[in-house]
Amino acid sequence: MRVGYVVGRFPALSETFVINQMAGLLQRNFEVGVVCNGIAPEAHIDTSVEPLSTLMAGTRDWWGPAAGLRSRIATLPSGLRDKASTLLDRLSVRRLNSFDVIVAHFGHNGARVARLKKRGLITPPIITVFHGYDVGVPLHEKRLGEYRDLFKFGSLNLPVNDYFRRLLIEAGASDQKVSVHRMGIDVTQIPFTPQSRREVTLRLISVSRLIEKKGVEFALRAMSLVKKSKPEFDWQYTIVGDGPNREQLQQIAAEGDITDRVAFTGSLPHATVKEELRRSHVFVLPSVTAGNGDVEGIPVALMEAMAAGLTVVSTHHSGIPELIADRKTGFLAPEKDVAALADSILWIATHPEQCEQFAQDARLKVEQEYNAETLNDRFATIVSDVAKAGK
Template identity: 25%
Template structure:
């Protein structure tokens, strides 16, 4: 029987932008599952969410770059070399390297050697969050240690990975879960057996996002003294479509009173601020940077409209179902977004939100103007969205599903 202690491999930890992962880890711990977190990168965010401090699992960091810890790598390689699994893992790595001759691929195998050599005591299972780099390290480690592994796939990892890489991982993992129907359908098409893939929405910890009982003022954009507040939360990266959103804001009628607040980090922030200056809307924008969860919750409650212009990036990267949309909807906040990937699984146009095509500033501007001018519409769709979230997106359902999947595997090994 395999130990029920799970090693969870993540890309970086803790990360402000990956609350859904931390929420899941805490949920599994509360469900009685012992975890060890293994991160490929050290944290870069200056803040933490409260959920990170509630997780009891110890965190183990692998070398982010192999050349920075050569002795650790050599010691690990010497430890793993005599083991039966070394030849199997090396064979898989060499096959992968022929198709993907990159330093990143070499780094993944080196990190797997370190994890296999420094294996946490009593751990008997591997689980990866993201089907790209973390899953590669996890797969090689499973071969080195002769242990089973599973995976949670999300968005970028699915859509920017090569099909051969995903197919290989699906064939060796016991199962893989993903959080949107689009991702589920794609993975299922690559899997040798459809039972290996499961759809599991992250959901939301509704205890942290309690009902908003306040009343939002019926501002309609007609008064400069009482502008309508538009909020967006997300990293400033291509797939979030913030350039499209800024262009849409610039297209709004000049007499319409609005303010825009953005919360989040990201490497495109400076470029977006420059674009806002160029468009002449910079005075109406407040850039908050990365914030902790309690501060973001306050922004949801203070806002009148939530906007997120999701798109498919040039490299195929896209969101699954952005957690921030679920969070905003839980606070009775009307959401205006795009019909990309998993967004329509949360928002139905005209019923629980407004959806427009991606990369269409004019369509987005029309939707925003409509919501700015009609506070009753904001109230109606915001209330409907909240009911939908609290009925269908409680994270306890996802935690229960994951626990059941793990329990089935453990029972099978008895």
């Protein structure tokens, strides 16, 4: 069976969950091809190793030889830009029709394929995976209805959490065409190695793109509050990742008088990130709804931290409470509540025994519900069933 993935720029370090899902299908003897909106490997991605070596061989740009026109078309007025883009999308019709089923990651990519199906140009059934930005931003702008063609011509919509499922159904998707399918992690590659936090410097870590919705600003403000309220408390905070908000975050750390305790590492290879996690005690990701409506799905970084044995601190945001049970498998604070975040971290510092139990329960939660092997088995069945029904 041939499965065609439709994605944005490929491959992307911030979307390794997509690559991992593709790898899962390859391991189950599916053929996988990719249609993307720009072939541009990011730093720290080695395309010479598997599964990327195989995937890159089967990757094509939406516009093929005309891909060089993308920057020019982006400068056109919106109406003309949309017409030109739709016309150039037809260059991938033959490629898309060579697949038995199409899997689009992110709603806007699914909608792009659905427009071709609406015109009768392609025939394979469409599965669309919704992750966060593709739900939160159109919800904020009151335009979730723009997915109506996808809801009509797509075969199945797979939001990564139940919160998104409810929103898509409210926007007009048939409940029979919407089913939660979570992203997961390979727990066999993440040993459970909780670090003792008794009478040692408490090591906190965040791993994320440095953008608004990740909420790192509020983690920094919480740590500034911790320093003011408990100056004798010994801690270090490592922030792994890069992004447009890095300078702003460094300024917040300076204003909070915590630069001596905070390290910004920039982006790191995945193996190095896993080593940083192994040395840490607490993983902090206080996600928030961004000003443009952008939201999380369920961050893979939280799953990895829980699997590794860290105590996680996050927020009541989007699907995160579906992963973390407050004061059972981690800690949840209201969005942007700096005082609640600080209180959680101070509680963690003074209750090591309880946190050890939380870590064990968190690992079990990930093993049972976010295990990539189990989820990839389920996804392979979904793809096969949709392809058969679409013939």
